[in-house]
Amino acid sequence: EIVLTQSPGTLSLSPGERATLSCRASQSVSTSSLAWYQQKPGQAPRLLIYVASIRATGIPDRFSGSGSGTDFTLTISRLEPEDFAVYYCQQYGSSPITFGPGTKVDIK
Amino acid sequence: QVQLVESGGGVVQPGRSLRLSCTASGFTFSDYAFHWVRQAPGKGLEWVAVISYHGRNDYYADSVKGRFTISRDISNNTVSLQMTSLRADDTAVYYCARTFRLSHYYMDVWGKGTTVTVSS
Numbered sequence: 001e002i003v004l005t006q007s008p009g010t011l012s013l014s015p016g017e018r019a020t021l022s023c024r025a026s027q028s029v030s031t032s033s034l035a036w037y038q039q040k041p042g043q044a045p046r047l048l049i050y051v052a053s054i055r056a057t058g059i060p061d062r063f064s065g066s067g068s069g070t071d072f073t074l075t076i077s078r079l080e081p082e083d084f085a086v087y088y089c090q091q092y093g094s095s096p097i098t099f100g101p102g103t104k105v106d107i108k
Numbered sequence: 109q110v111q112l113v114e115s116g117g118g119v120v121q122p123g124r125s126l127r128l129s130c131t132a133s134g135f136t137f138s139d140y141a142f143h144w145v146r147q148a149p150g151k152g153l154e155w156v157a158v159i160s161y162h163g164r165n166d167y168y169a170d171s172v173k174g175r176f177t178i179s180r181d182i183s184n185n186t187v188s189l190q191m192t193s194l195r196a197d198d199t200a201v202y203y204c205a206r207t208f209r210l211s212h213y214y215m216d217v218w219g220k221g222t223t224v225t226v227s228s
Contacts (some may be wrong), residue, residue, distance in 0.1 A: 037153075045153065047214060076179075090214070092214055095212060096155060096167070097143075099157070
């Protein structure tokens with residue numbers, strides 16, 4: 001099983017600042033089969049990024065993903081008020097599918 | 109519009125059974141594999157099970173293998189999760205999500221979830 005580690009656990013930033021979230025895998029994620037999801041309190045997760053760097057339909061271009069192998073990054077270029085949430089990475093290249101523990105982005 | 113709606117959650121005693129359903133609408137049901145993903149109170153996401161788009165294959169997390177069964181019914185566009193021998197650590201919000209054709213893929217549409225509480 002591929003274990004995903006996300007850092008930091010919590011990121012405290014102000015609107016307008018840049019957020020950089022890390023996701024590290026215990027072994028290489030095949031064909032960059034990594035996705036990012038955003039979850040707000042009381043809501044279901046929402047797909048942001050797949051194949052490590054492709055934005056899902058309707059996702060603003062301030063969200064970008066990068067990385068390969070074992071190291072992946074989600075960047076939010078300028079935080080908007082609606083971006084304060086928890087972000088999860090997920091690998092789907094190997095069975096079982098696994099999620100990281102999440103990074104909470106909160107308002108400083 | 110594209111939608112997944114879960115139902116069937118509730119409070120159940122340890123050792124008992126419960127069946128969750130997920131009703132799909134707004135897209136071609138047979139083109140998609142379906143997953144159940146759960147989230148315990150205050151915790152992260154845990155993948156539970158998947159059924160392939162054709163229904164011939166299913167896979168489970170070790171934590172539920174042998175206790176949970178996923179199935180699909182193309183006649184009414186539903187996916188079910190039969191849960192038996194429930195334990196306190198099965199308490200969670202259960203989400204249904206879809207993936208296009210592949211069982212191991214990214215989940216582009218999620219339902220709002222249904223809450224299962226296992227307690228005596």
